[in-house]
Amino acid sequence: MSDLRLVVAGAGGRMGQALIRAVAEIEGVTLSGAFDRKGADAIGRDAGELAGLGQNGITVSEDPLPLLAQADGLLDFTAPAATVQLAEYAAQARIVHVIGTTGLSREDEEKIKAASRHARIVKSGNMSFGVNLLASLVRQAAKVLDVDYDIEVLEMHHRHKVDAPSGTALLLGHAAAEGRGIDLDSHSVRSRDGHTGARKTGDIGFAALRGGSVVGDHSVIFAGPSERITLSHHAEDRKIFANGAVKAAIRAHPMKPGLYSMADILGLTT
Numbered sequence: 001m002s003d004l005r006l007v008v009a010g011a012g013g014r015m016g017q018a019l020i021r022a023v024a025e026i027e028g029v030t031l032s033g034a035f036d037r038k039g040a041d042a043i044g045r046d047a048g049e050l051a052g053l054g055q056n057g058i059t060v061s062e063d064p065l066p067l068l069a070q071a072d073g074l075l076d077f078t079a080p081a082a083t084v085q086l087a088e089y090a091a092q093a094r095i096v097h098v099i100g101t102t103g104l105s106r107e108d109e110e111k112i113k114a115a116s117r118h119a120r121i122v123k124s125g126n127m128s129f130g131v132n133l134l135a136s137l138v139r140q141a142a143k144v145l146d147v148d149y150d151i152e153v154l155e156m157h158h159r160h161k162v163d164a165p166s167g168t169a170l171l172l173g174h175a176a177a178e179g180r181g182i183d184l185d186s187h188s189v190r191s192r193d194g195h196t197g198a199r200k201t202g203d204i205g206f207a208a209l210r211g212g213s214v215v216g217d218h219s220v221i222f223a224g225p226s227e228r229i230t231l232s233h234h235a236e237d238r239k240i241f242a243n244g245a246v247k248a249a250i251r252a253h254p255m256k257p258g259l260y261s262m263a264d265i266l267g268l269t270t
């Protein structure tokens with residue numbers, strides 16, 4: 001069987017470079033194109049060189065359309081506006097769209113859902129196996145522990161991250177809410193400052209730290225009467241997200257159009 005032809009969006013970015021390396025390392029896929037934002041420094045550069053691999057003959061373009069017309073899948077870790085537009089293109093081209101971009105609004109999510117009528121879209125706030133396994137464990141813990149156990153989600157990321165809470169923190173918050181049988185939106189506390197009053201029973205709290213080069217640390221704390229249970233994940237290298245994204249493209253390729261989570265792809269849905 002011929003290799004799956006994958007295009008990397010945001011090729012000059014932190015994840016773009018990790019994706020180019022992952023595509024080069026994983027069997028059964030080939031890099032057929034790479035692009036970045038119009039005017040970005042990466043435009044016109046060799047994608048392999050950009051990712052520290054040596055030349056691979058793929059020049060970073062600023063026009064995704066001709067690349068998507070010749071591809072089987074798109075790996076997209078960019079920015080919300082770009083991702084919404086790319087989901088439309090992926091639907092037109094009837095290809096796989098793997099979305100790692102976080103910070104999407106409700107309207108963005110609706111547009112992506114609409115595009116999944118024609119594209120096979122895999123979207124997750126975290127593409128690593130470890131975090132998706134953690135989400136299953138969090139769901140299970142939240143089901144077993146009653147509301148006397150206060151749930152707090154703590155995350156830390158590098159100084160360049162632009163959205164908070166992280167996509168992973170929200171994924172873990174949703175898993176906790178699901179386990180507890182509640183709706184996250186009406187029970188989440190995104191920030192605390194000043195005289196906040198006492199914590200409301202049943203709330204799920206979020207706290208975000210930013211600094212240095214931290215790839216991504218997440219903990220879900222169940223703080224109960226006289227004991228605390230903490231479930232954590234520490235990402236040490238972006239390759240865990242990039243490898244997950246490539247695996248998602250491979251597994252989604254034979255599937256029918258729709259919107260899939262990484263848990264669907266990994267068979268972790270309970």
Ligand SMILES: NC(=O)C1=CN([C@@H]2O[C@H](COP(=O)(O)OP(=O)(O)OC[C@H]3O[C@@H](n4cnc5c(N)ncnc54)[C@H](OP(=O)(O)O)[C@@H]3O)[C@@H](O)[C@H]2O)C=CC1
Nearest residue numbers: 010013014015036037040077078082100102125126127241
């Ligand atoms: N789901 C997951 O597992 C993970 C998700 N992420 C998410 O991925 C996203 C990117 O993260 P990261 O790589 O660190 O960020 P970077 O800022 O390093 O990279 C984003 C890249 O996308 C480019 N870009 C922006 N707009 C467009 C556009 N319209 N067309 C093409 N390219 C565009 C940027 O260009 P320019 O800089 O010129 O604007 C940049 O090169 C974030 O939302 C992050 O939260 C990150 C890691 C894992």
Ligand SMILES: O=C(O)C1=N[C@H](C(=O)O)C[C@H](O)C1
Nearest residue numbers: 102125161166167168169216
């Ligand atoms: O921006 C990042 O870097 C990351 N973003 C994702 C998130 O928002 O959770 C995944 C990972 O934690 C790294």
